[in-house]
Amino acid sequence: MSMDYFQYLRKERMPHIWCPGCGHGTIMKSILRALDKLKWAKDDVVVVSGIGCSSRTPGYLDFNTLHTTHGRALSFAQGVKVANPNLKVIVISGDGDAMAIGGNHFIHACRRNMDITLIVFNNNIYGMTGGQASPTTFTGSKGTTAPYGAIEQPFDVCNMAQASGATYVARALDIDAVAMDRVILSALQNKGFSVVDAWSQCTTYFGRQNKWGDASEMMDRYKEMTYNVRLAEKMSPEEKAGKYPVGMLFQASRPEWCEEYGKLIERVSK
Amino acid sequence: MSAEATEKKAPVIKFLAGNEACMEGALAAGCRFFAGYPISPSSEIAEKMSGRLPKLGGKFIQMEDEIASMGAIIGASLAGAKTMTATSGPGFSLMQENIGYAMMAEVPCVVVNVMRGGPSTGNPTGPSQSDVMQCRWGTHGDHPAIVLSPNSIREAFDTTVQCFNFAEQFRTCVVLAMDEIVAHMREKIVIPAKEDIKIVNRKKPDLKPGDPYKPYEADASLIPPMMNFGEGFRYHVTGLDHDATGFPSGAPDNQEILHRRLVDKVEMHKDELFLFENHRTEDAEVLVVAYGSTSRSAKRAVEEARAQGIKAGLFRPITLFPIPEKQIAQAAGHAKKVVVPEMNLGQYRLEVERILGPAVPVVGVHRVNGEPIAPSLILSAIVGG
Amino acid sequence: MSKRYEIRLAGLGGQGLVLAGVILAEAASIFENKNAVQSQSYGPESRGGASKSEVIISDEEIDYPKATHIDLLLCLTDAAAEKYLKDCPETALVIADSDLVPSAIPEKFRSVKAPITRLARETVGKEFVTNIVALGLIQELTGIVGLPALEKAVLDRVPKGTEDLNKRALEVGREAAHEYGAHILSAKG
Structure with a gap:
């Protein structure tokens, strides 16, 4: 059964700006498949983004779309959600957007636990500005601002999200569309703040600078760097060392901000 | 002192500080969303808002910083609320990028800047008028600016109402520049009855469901009518140069038209803006x-x-x-x-x-x-x- | 009353001087329909830093909201007296806490020294009503606002359940005016 993607796309905005081999389009399609299952009215969905390659996604999607300033998507998105909690709010961000310039907003959005889903299109590099190192650039990997290899430790998006209070946390690779679909759908269904660390290869900047090869070679390398969290129990610590788990990593039930504020309004407006 | 002034049919006499009168003015103007971050000498506005807004069914959220506060009031305004934040010099500096966004994307909102001494941390508790040019030119690029400055408690109320009216009428971010003296001194104020306060709401386009909506298509007034998110007319909002559809457009002609319109829509109506x-x-x-x-x-x-x-x-x-x-x-x-x-x-x-x-x-x-x-x-x- | 009457209340943060100023100004403007402006200057400290609260009361429109020709100075610390006495014209009335302001008030001023804080603590029973005792003292000595207006303004601002305590504080302040300020009262006639 194949769905009609174009019912959710702004055809007149095509072609998109992404490079051949980029994983962003693959993740965007996963989002559309999840939304197709949820059958939310298009007028009720707001897709918010910051600045960067990932953040061009909303422009292609036929919903209410809000392309904000660099790093600030979550602050705009929370304003939208609080003002009208009936709107379904999805935030699309990159690793630089969400974890560097927007890092403070990221941890506080997790802490508040508003019913918003953040999908981080994580390609470990600043693509749009020309391949500079990002907060998720692996130690030793090169960027145009790390010509000798990054000396810093990268952020683990999922650990940050969990520690900060997000109530659904998952990681998936663009190569594994089935897993990506599953976690994005679950994230959207979670009544609270959800974070999906969606890995996407940047062949143009990350791949070339680090000699990781083309898209398929990069995807293979991502597979080698990760393991399915459902197999974790059967794996030895040595097998897991230095690797990232993928799948649903954390889920919790915690009061949602807008619901709590709604109760507060009821309590004090009597 | 818990009377809900905005609900009163008759005038209400109060003895208020400028920051309190500003909050009353905002509520009277229909502000139902406030996002802010504590900073002297503006914090009383946020404090009072946190108490009053939920009683009126409005929303208050304390953000992690002023950048987020500004982003939140823009998002909330797009979702249909009349929105405000309040800050002082250092926070106002942090807000500047998103203030420019509100002007570029034509999102109505109000920023109160209670001026204290600067630059930098300066004098957090002393009066100053040293942000006047920051109010005008704080964000980058050519842009319109509407900035009001009250000198009394009653005027703090009136100018705040006016800021909302101008923001809604002109689809832009309007700044209220109070100094610390006006913000903190107290005077008697007669808050007018609700029906005596003139309220302006954003102009809606005349559209039937299914009609195409161009969010930045303006008539001779140069001010495009505005739909809110969730009202059935999906559209795109960006801080990039854009055309009447709202989508990015780097065409030189189009950029010229956009930037001139943003400035001209205020310039051509400025006689309506002059209070003196x-x-x-x-x-x-x-x-x-x-x-x-x-x-x-x-x-x-x-x-x-x-x-x-x-x-x-x-x-x-x-x-x-x-x-x-x-x-x-x-x-x-x-x-x-x-x-x-x-x-x-x-x-x-x-x-x-x-x-x-x-x-x-x-x-x-x-x-x-x-x-x-x-x-x-x-x-x-x-x-x- | 002269056209413009200027009051400066000075001491430490925590002594309730800002609230005292607000109450005095409310008594004049809300309950007696005069014009009044209250303002203050403050530092970063919530407690213990220098605090100054000013009230201007006038029958006419008040333009400049700060004191320029002080009619009444209240000092609840020695530092406040040292700092602000020199701003006062000779016509000013100076009221000081006799325990907290050991320095002599220059003779050119009409002055009253009373143990305001001690009266609050010992006679009323709660030190936190020091500011209200001071208001009672000011009211009786100057008549700048009437007692009914002041009492209404006090009761409007103080926490529920402390009404009697605060009324008592006003009374103790007014009695102190007679005990420590008879020379002022008799001069006033």
């Missing part, structure tokens, strides 16, 4: 131009000068930007000298000099010591050679 007071300017040979709390010192100095037989007068811009240029020139019609007292080193004085040209000497009275400018200092400048 003339006090004894008809025959003034010495004109004082002063705003905010400094204008109260100036008024006293003018009275004392008149008592000495000097024909002094005061022109007080309430709308600082756009600058009421004609009105200033008119007030200075008989002036042999113009005095501009400011709690900064001459930011508005330069504008007055530009407007009046070299024919009239303009004397500044400037203090940046965290103290108000006493009437005697202004009087000396009026009397002095």
